[in-house]
Amino acid sequence: MKQINSKEEYQQYVDQKTPNSPILKNCFNSFWVGGLICAIGQIIFEICKTRGIDETLSYTIVSIILIFISAFLTALNLFNKIGKFAGAGSLIPITGFANSIVSPAMEYKSEGYVMGVGAKMFTVAGPVLVYGISSSIIVGIIYLIFNTQSITLI
Amino acid sequence: MDWMMVLKAFILGGIICIIGQILIDKTKLTPARILVTYVTIGAILGGLGWYKYLINWGGCGATVPLTGFGNTLSKGAIEELKNTGLIGAFTGGIKAASGGIAAAIFFRIYRFFGVETKN
Numbered sequence: 001m002k003q004i005n006s007k008e009e010y011q012q013y014v015d016q017k018t019p020n021s022p023i024l025k026n027c028f029n030s031f032w033v034g035g036l037i038c039a040i041g042q043i044i045f046e047i048c049k050t051r052g053i054d055e056t057l058s059y060t061i062v063s064i065i066l067i068f069i070s071a072f073l074t075a076l077n078l079f080n081k082i083g084k085f086a087g088a089g090s091l092i093p094i095t096g097f098a099n100s101i102v103s104p105a106m107e108y109k110s111e112g113y114v115m116g117v118g119a120k121m122f123t124v125a126g127p128v129l130v131y132g133i134s135s136s137i138i139v140g141i142i143y144l145i146f147n148t149q150s151i152t153l154i
Numbered sequence: 155m156d157w158m159m160v161l162k163a164f165i166l167g168g169i170i171c172i173i174g175q176i177l178i179d180k181t182k183l184t185p186a187r188i189l190v191t192y193v194t195i196g197a198i199l200g201g202l203g204w205y206k207y208l209i210n211w212g213g214c215g216a217t218v219p220l221t222g223f224g225n226t227l228s229k230g231a232i233e234e235l236k237n238t239g240l241i242g243a244f245t246g247g248i249k250a251a252s253g254g255i256a257a258a259i260f261f262r263i264y265r266f267f268g269v270e271t272k273n
Contacts, residue, residue, distance in 0.1 A: 023175075023176070023179045023180070026175050026178075026179055027172045027175050027176065027179075030168075030171045030172055030174065030175040031168035031169070031171060031172050031175075032168060033171070034167050034168050034170065034171025034172075034174075034219070035163075035164035035165065035167045035168030035171070035215075036164065037167065037218060038163045038164060038166065038167025038168070038212075038214050038215040038218045038219070039160050039161075039163050039164040039167070039214075039215075041163065041167075041214035041217070041218040042159055042160045042162075042163035042164075042213050042214040042215065043155070043160055044214075045213060045214050046155050046156055046159065046160070047155075050155075056250075059214075059217050059222075059226070060253035060254065061253075062214055062217070062218065063217075063218070063223075063253060063254040063257070064253055064254065064257040066218065067254060067257045067258050067261060068257065068261055071258075071261035071262065072261075087174075087175050087178060088171045088172070088173075088174030088175035088177075088178055088188075089168075089171045089175070091174060091185055091188070091189070092170060092171045092174040092188075092189075092192060092219045092220055093167065093171070093218045093219050093220070094218055094219070094220065094222075094223060094254060096185075096189070096220070097189065097220055097223065097254075097258065098257075098258045098261070100185075100186075100189070101258055101259070101262050117262075121259070121262060124185070124186045124189065125258070127186055127189075127190050128186075128189050128190055128193050128220070128223075129255070131190045131193055131194050132193040132194070132196075132197060132223060132224050132227050132247075132251075133227060133247055133248060135193070135194050135197040135198065135201075135224070135227075135228065136197050136200075136201075136224070136227035136228040136230070136231040136243075136246075136247035137231060137243050137244060137247065139197055139198065139200070139201030139228040139231060139232065140201075140228070140231035140232055140234075140235050140242070140243030140244075140246065140247070141243055142201065143201065143231075143232050143235060143243075144235060144240060144243065
């Protein structure tokens with residue numbers, strides 16, 4: 001066996017020994033699972049459209065139904081299996097955001113309902129909301145600066 | 155039922171997820187960081203008014219991924235800004251996304267009855 005002298009050599013050795021993650025297979029799985037979730041959303045949207053519900057409201061209805069489905073699957077412990085199989089395919093759609101509100105299993109036993117369930121819900125969803133909301137406010141303010149004449153100030 | 159739109163939603167949603175999968179496999183970004191990146195990118199594209207072209211082409215393929223959530227936030231902020239002035243930048247975004255946020259919290263209610271989920 002070859003002697004390992006430097007950090008770089010060790011890194012090379014590790015790279016050699018660790019199996020390559022099958023990126024093509026992962027991409028394929030995330031493509032069709034993610035696509036399928038969006039296609040289900042589109043089917044719900046089309047049903048809303050035939051019933052004459054307006055577009056913005058339909059998109060909200062789609063999100064709520066998909067979030068409900070993912071909450072249901074999470075409760076049955078099925079969502080984590082899908083997540084392991086599909087990777088980003090179930091993470092990137094709104095279902096992943098809903099699933100992220102579930103935190104590690106034990107917390108409500110050790111930390112109770114307020115700091116356990118209530119606070120830990122947002123360990124992943126919190127940052128998403130913080131950065132999403134902050135950037136939307138910044139976008140709004142920038143829009144205000146560049147389009148002042150089209151807006152009545154207060 | 156417009157099956158062509160369903161197919162387009164499938165393709166666009168799938169492509170957006172592939173980009174996320176490549177980020178997971180090729181970089182050391184954690185899933186939480188990827189979600190934050192997606193929301194921010196969606197909010198910026200929505201603010202520039204470019205995201206609506208994706209929605210026009212792919213429908214739910216663009217709105218269901220988290221970039222669509224970011225787009226909803228900034229589109230809501232801008233629309234409310236037009237209607238009510240500066241204060242709209244603060245109220246509009248969350249108002250537009252409130253349905254999704256409230257649903258995500260509410261459907262977690264079974265946690266309060268002690269249902270265990272394994273991660």
